[in-house]
Amino acid sequence: MGDEGPRGGMRMDLEKLRQIRGDEKMIETQALGKRYGDLVAVDGISFKVEPGQVLGFLGPNGAGKSTTMKMVAGCLAPTSGSARVCGFDVESDSLQAKRVIGYLPEGAPSYGEMSVRQFLGFIADVRGLPAATRGKRLDDVIGRLNLEGVLEQPIETLSKGFKRRVGLAQAILHDPKVLILDEPTDGLDPNQKHEVRSLINAMARDKTIIVSTHVLEEVHAVCNRAIIIARGRVLADATPAELEARSRYHQAVSMTAKDANAAREALARVVDVAAIEVDAQDGRITAFPKPGKQIFAAVNEVLKERNVSVREIALEGGRLDEVFRSITQAAPAKEARP
């Protein structure tokens, strides 16, 4: 490891190459399943995650997100299928797999009676950080998560936000290639959420990350891919933008106008408008396009032509929450089809 420079550069290139070729799967599950007696918690989930991806696990409560993550992280044994992390099978090569994973369990549990410094020190020892880099890694993580002020406090006396940060610090301490974060922002205030998301974004470049959440805005903020899970199955696997494109609101045009009736009349004249809806509460008018059509320009033109003045007008990208609902609440028979 003498000449860091050229070697490091070469490694980067290789990694990039692999990324392009896409043959290196950081995480790969094959028909991973978990049943508790008659209850099927996870029903044969298969997915691959490549380097640099931040995968968002979405799904209603009890969908099997946590169960899947636990199986990948190695603290729950699957009843069927397999999972590999960096090529190591999580069951037969569990120690190797655990070395490359950083895991934040749901609720960020830690040993409450220990101080933050003691706890992170313990993790550093168990993770076997070499003495030369131990101090540096600890300082780095403590700095990144702003834990300087609470280092000597017992963890059980900390606020929820700090506890979560301690959990995150623990997960990234050994600079793992793969990060599995189970609801990292749950219960945090908006500022703390923002901090955690920035942290994830900052780490996304050189790591593979799985984040579970039921906060949809998070998908936008941190993920470049999203998997929607319900009743233990993968129902959708796409980029956040692709998911939004499935929304009824995708490419819809919404506006508020002084004269709502005039605006509606004008919109009705646009050929590609499929439907017009008016929000009962704030009077916002939304025009939905026919499938595959774009109506923004046409709507603008008609409004100008008819001299309808609008206070503001917006092109809708699509609403994730609506897509989420329609996917996860679909009839079970529909789920089987891709």
Add this chain to the structure above:
Amino acid sequence: MNMIKTLFKRELRSYFATPVAYVFIVIFLVLSSAFTFYLGQFYERGQADLMPFFNFLPWLYLFLVPAVAMRLWSEERKSGTIELLLTLPITMWQAVVGKFLAAWAFIGIALALTFPLWITVNYLGDPDNGVILASYIGALLMAGAFLAIGSCISAATRNQVVAFILTVVACFVLVMAGYPLVLDAFAAWAPQGLVDAVAGLSFLTHFASISKGVIDLRDLLYFLLMIGFWLYASAIVIDLKKAD
């Protein structure tokens, strides 16, 4: 080995970070002295030895050791830290042994703090210190066996009260295994060989023979095998629970 040491250190430290350690040690010392001096009639016997102390020790351990053991795994399960522990790069065996050794060392510390009794008998008379040392070793081994049983039961439940009660019952049966209370339950239907085998499992019999000052290899082996067996069972239970 290093890993076991790391886990051991964390665990032992955590006893002293909470009131558990101090409450346990104080209660242990107070009760053991009370038993020795009042129930054991330490002075009235007019003999300079620690028999009164070691006679009552198994009964004291019967309640105090399960109290230490009950939190070994139940607490990890309840607080969710077991997920953390199981995703660290350690083997199940390291985790089980590290935690067990910490609890054992903690009970050892409490036992060592009874040294004023030893000083007292040496001041009052001329006891056979070899016998006393053997008794201390026997006591520590017996505590280890209690603990190992407790570790296994604690691994099976997230409820500490359940773990405590079941451990007390299991230990009670093993302590009494050489006595009619337990043997009669077997004698009615089991062949003599089985009854003898059950009798041979008695903690008290093995402890009594060690505390006579004779460290017999069989007695040592009995306790060590007992510890090994129950720790192995703990690892299996945790593994099974992991699949559950």
